[in-house]
Amino acid sequence: MKRAFVLLLVLAACKQENGNAQHGKELMQKYGCTSCHEIPGVPGPRGSVGPPLDHMAARTTIAGKFPNNPETMMKWLQNPQSMDPQNTMPNLNVTPEDSRDMTAFLYTLK
Ligand code: HEC
Numbered sequence: 001m002k003r004a005f006v007l008l009l010v011l012a013a014c015k016q017e018n019g020n021a022q023h024g025k026e027l028m029q030k031y032g033c034t035s036c037h038e039i040p041g042v043p044g045p046r047g048s049v050g051p052p053l054d055h056m057a058a059r060t061t062i063a064g065k066f067p068n069n070p071e072t073m074m075k076w077l078q079n080p081q082s083m084d085p086q087n088t089m090p091n092l093n094v095t096p097e098d099s100r101d102m103t104a105f106l107y108t109l110k
Pocket of ligand 1: 037050051087088092094
């Protein structure tokens with residue numbers, strides 16, 4: 001009985017549907033996203049290989065062709081090459097959890 005309760009608590013803690021935007025911001029530094037993107041609030045080299053990611057929440061598309069919603073954004077961050085092999089954003093082995101947190105942060109950029 002007691003054990004089942006603890007398990008439930010753990011599950012509840014892991015199931016962070018909305019992502020942690022602050023953690024997502026830190027992850028962007030860790031993954032080196034700023035080597036290609038200018039990202040408001042994320043210190044780094046401010047690269048310009050990719051488009052600046054300001055106002056990401058206000059855009060209707062991702063990479064000009066996919067609908068901009070959380071689910072698609074998470075897929076894009078995990079594997080941009082499978083979504084569009086022509087594009088030059090590399091796969092960075094982003095985990096599903098990390099993609100959720102980074103998506104949460106991107107959607108704070110209005
Ligand atoms: C080697 C360079 C490079 C790295 C590193 C990189 N990207 Fe990209 N990214 C690109 C390019 C180039 C595009 C544009 C793709 C296109 O439009 O076809 C892009 C597109 C995007 C888009 C869509 C932007 C838009 O205007 O629609 C998002 C969001 C994004 N990247 C987030 C990230 C995140 C988060 C990371 C780190 C986990 C990251 N990128 C790492 C090059 C990079």
